[in-house]
Amino acid sequence: MGDSNQNDIPSHHGVGETGTIAYPNETIRLLLERSTCRSFTDRKVPPEILRQVLEAGDHAATGGNLQPYSIIKVENAETRKKLAEWNSQDFIATAPVNLMFCLDWRRLQRWAELEDAPFTATASFRHFWISFQDCIIAAQNICTAADAMDLGSVYIGTVTESIRKTCELLELPQGVFPVVLLCIGYPKRRPAPRKKLGVDTIVHNEKYHELPDDELLRAFDRKYPDLKVEPTDERLDDISRVCRKVHSQGLATRCIEKIRRRGYISPVQRYFGLHYTADLMPERNTGYLKIMEERGFTWFKEYSSAGEGTE
Amino acid sequence: MGDSNQNDIPSHHGVGETGTIAYPNETIRLLLERSTCRSFTDRKVPPEILRQVLEAGDHAATGGNLQPYSIIKVENAETRKKLAEWNSQDFIATAPVNLMFCLDWRRLQRWAELEDAPFTATASFRHFWISFQDCIIAAQNICTAADAMDLGSVYIGTVTESIRKTCELLELPQGVFPVVLLCIGYPKRRPAPRKKLGVDTIVHNEKYHELPDDELLRAFDRKYPDLKVEPTDERLDDISRVCRKVHSQGLATRCIEKIRRRGYISPVQRYFGLHYTADLMPERNTGYLKIMEERGFTWFKEYSSAGEGTE
Missing domain, CATH: 3.40.109.10 (NADH Oxidase)
Known part of the structure; x- marks a missing residue:
């Protein structure tokens, strides 16, 4: 959005600003400081x-x-x-x-x-x-x-x-x-709000707007400045295996090379290589639909009506 | 819920009570008076x-x-x-x-x-x-x-x-x-909040609780006291056709008899017989999944990984 610099409300790109802002009302404060x-x-x-x-x-x-x-x-x-x-x-x-x-x-x-x-x-x-x-x-x-x-x-x-x-x-x-x-x-303690991508990244004016590569990377870097994980041998093996399983040896090689060069596992490598692992997350897709069917939901099939039958 | 009679907040079973209630705070008021x-x-x-x-x-x-x-x-x-x-x-x-x-x-x-x-x-x-x-x-x-x-x-x-x-x-x-x-x-006018089923109907204590038939009917009667539609010939034909298409002649007969005896089309007969018609709503189920696939989503299929391939 073009008016990004006239923003008086923290986007929690800088977490810690909360409590010092004049919000227009209590509900807006609740929504913006929620964690x-x-x-x-x-x-x-x-x-x-x-x-x-x-x-x-x-x-x-x-x-x-x-x-x-x-x-x-x-x-x-x-x-x-x-x-x-x-x-x-x-x-x-x-x-x-x-x-x-x-x-x-x-x-x-x-x-x-x-x-x-x-x-x-x-x-x-x-x-x-x-x-x-x-x-x-x-x-x-x-x-x-x-x-x-x-x-x-x-x-x-x-x-x-x-x-x-x-x-x-x-x-x-x-x-x-x-x-x-x-x-x-009742909370024992209230964590600070998490950092977010920001309105300028998630909201698009009139049509979908593809951020240029460098802007996209900057948006994620601002969001996850500290989410860098130490590249132990075990983690590198895991990520390498996931890359090979869902894509190719080529991706695995590039991924490991990038990690070694930088000295850390980046947030997105951690997300889909170690946490929500890209090889396991799509498992049992049709199994879930089968469970829905067992529970009485059948919207993933063509509906065949009873027709003009008699009882 | 057992504590239903200690409720000081209107459930909008009686719409019109709004504005006279002492809400614990402004956010709760907003959520309960929203329309x-x-x-x-x-x-x-x-x-x-x-x-x-x-x-x-x-x-x-x-x-x-x-x-x-x-x-x-x-x-x-x-x-x-x-x-x-x-x-x-x-x-x-x-x-x-x-x-x-x-x-x-x-x-x-x-x-x-x-x-x-x-x-x-x-x-x-x-x-x-x-x-x-x-x-x-x-x-x-x-x-x-x-x-x-x-x-x-x-x-x-x-x-x-x-x-x-x-x-x-x-x-x-x-x-x-x-x-x-x-x-x-900005609203030209703010309609009164709609009547709702009430917490005692939508919230279940510990396990799913099936309301007895008469209580279930009373809950819906309280919610839709005025949603009774005049049974014109055209409407009766439409409902009858929908009943036959999705179920049987027997249902169509019972439905029309009930309408004639009462002199009105009831809210649920109107909902699924005339408004969200039960014969048309399930149309194109698999078509929607096909569109999801076109858009790049394929979670309704078994995932087949690329395997341990090379690039």
């Missing part, structure tokens, strides 16, 4: 506070005002422990409240059945696309409301890794599919 | 205000802090007119700012290429699932920030209906896929 909390005190969330926070989800925008989602509110310690274990993140169990956001067409399907109305929404890509959005719009309103009530929160995106066990544990019926977990509690 | 705006004044959104609003998207939570989304900011009148036409909603063109939220793995792919890192994210269901969430989390923060700056907004979920034309118009490259449009401007 993910992974460390919670023992303090329970009082039911009346939690209810106010959940109301923000109930009042969220939703296509056709249909609200095709449900939230499983988990406070039971055993259940939280299992979710923590299955998602390999201990702090899930220490958050007093775990909220599992689910697509839910089951409720609307039952309504349709009780009222003798036709129903195909679980078989529709369009409905899936919008109900996924509706679910996250509600989740994010709850997340913002939690911040406004001095709570901290963290999204757990790995719930797709253990869908079958999760569905059994939470007794999710057909037509209900877990999307994301949000853990809420 | 979708479809009528905008001519007033432009000042660039410094718009930038503050967009900053709220840049600072949103995002998996691994990867920010795999882009926002195309459209203020050009001709472009807005086309988006209005393709989405069959005139008010899109009257909103001075149209924001098209897109999944964007293109930027990260370019970064990986420039840095010699392996990359497969566009081929990964897991990455797709989380980046879709990230995109909507950013959109909803922008939506809330707009409310906080006295703007109004409306989500347009039908952008999947005209993807190819939209991609061409906004010059979206491979790896970029439009998800949802958010229109922003």
